[in-house]
Amino acid sequence: MSAILEIRNLSKNFRHLKAVDDVSFAIPRGSCFGLLGPNGAGKTTTIEMIEGITTPSSGEIFYQGQIRDRRFLEQTGIQFQSTALMDYLTTREVIGLFSNFYPRALPLEELVELCQLEEFLDTYATRLSGGQRQRLLLAVALINDPEILFLDEPTTGLDPQSRRHFWSLISNIKARGKTVLLTTHYMEEAELLCDHMVIMDKGKIIAEGTPQGLLRQHFDFTYICIDYEDFSCDPNNLPFAIERREDCIAIATNSVEQTLAKLVTMDINLQSLRVRNPSLDDLFLKLTGHSLRN
Numbered sequence: 001m002s003a004i005l006e007i008r009n010l011s012k013n014f015r016h017l018k019a020v021d022d023v024s025f026a027i028p029r030g031s032c033f034g035l036l037g038p039n040g041a042g043k044t045t046t047i048e049m050i051e052g053i054t055t056p057s058s059g060e061i062f063y064q065g066q067i068r069d070r071r072f073l074e075q076t077g078i079q080f081q082s083t084a085l086m087d088y089l090t091t092r093e094v095i096g097l098f099s100n101f102y103p104r105a106l107p108l109e110e111l112v113e114l115c116q117l118e119e120f121l122d123t124y125a126t127r128l129s130g131g132q133r134q135r136l137l138l139a140v141a142l143i144n145d146p147e148i149l150f151l152d153e154p155t156t157g158l159d160p161q162s163r164r165h166f167w168s169l170i171s172n173i174k175a176r177g178k179t180v181l182l183t184t185h186y187m188e189e190a191e192l193l194c195d196h197m198v199i200m201d202k203g204k205i206i207a208e209g210t211p212q213g214l215l216r217q218h219f220d221f222t223y224i225c226i227d228y229e230d231f232s233c234d235p236n237n238l239p240f241a242i243e244r245r246e247d248c249i250a251i252a253t254n255s256v257e258q259t260l261a262k263l264v265t266m267d268i269n270l271q272s273l274r275v276r277n278p279s280l281d282d283l284f285l286k287l288t289g290h291s292l293r294n
């Protein structure tokens with residue numbers, strides 16, 4: 001698949017801080033590409049340099065094989081944070097206002113359907129819930145029917161239901177063949193939506209690939225997890241390699257059956273036992289020694 005956007009050796013220094021440090025990646029056309037990382041990893045700085053909001057200290061950005069030009073600005077959509085909304089306008093009026101800025105704008109009905117805005121079209125922006133505001137901001141980003149859509153942590157702060165709703169809208173936008181660049185620190189979001197991703201930490205890319213490919217590349221075992229309070233013995237004395245997690249002891253095993261059989265013979269309450277595959281959170285912990293969300 002050809003790259004719609006290519007980033008080469010992008011860096012950004014804020015005085016002595018290297019917020020983004022020699023980052024390169026290519027985004028395949030029509031894909032959802034994820035920039036994943038904890039707070040302060042450099043995701044926003046990277047996306048803002050690509051959008052043209054922040055000037056890079058060094059590096060190059062190519063859109064459709066050429067240095068970013070006017071065409072790039074015309075064919076991109078950016079979901080701004082909620083402060084960009086005018087509180088004294090209704091949803092319908094906000095879309096009308098922003099539509100005036102473009103020579104060609106998607107019809108209101110299409111945006112309403114795509115972002116599911118029907119029920120609050122005549123509601124003032126101040127009265128919208130967090131999830132509704134995000135859907136309106138998404139509609140604003142889609143007004144010029146962009147080829148590539150930039151979403152910077154679009155579901156941060158939303159409740160789980162609104163977050164899932166927003167994911168379904170992104171899936172619909174992907175289904176229209178659009179390219180999406182998404183930053184997030186939610187691994188479920190990245191696993192569900194992203195075809196390709198880079199994981200960033202401290203300004204650098206530490207892993208790159210498809211979510212499933214990355215997991216296959218780094219893990220060949222399953223986790224058996226048991227809550228701390230269920231151990232009457234010292235977990236260090238278990239005949240397995242263990243990982244101490246925030247809420248449980250995780251045992252990495254290549255044979256769930258054999259490990260379970262062994263655990264049954266030991267003085268351990270198995271009431272809380274869970275068996276699960278490694279996740280992107282586990283990958284992040286493995287690569288950096290710290291958790292994605294701390």
Ligand SMILES: Nc1ncnc2c1ncn2[C@@H]1O[C@H](COP(=O)(O)OP(=O)(O)OP(=O)(O)O)[C@@H](O)[C@H]1O
Binds near residue numbers: 019039042045185
């Ligand atoms: N304008 C600025 N001046 C100085 N330092 C900045 C500026 N913008 C960002 N930084 C610093 O650069 C680093 C990367 O920040 P950035 O916002 O890109 O990270 P992020 O991965 O998007 O994190 P978050 O999820 O918290 O938004 C952080 O240490 C941040 O404090």
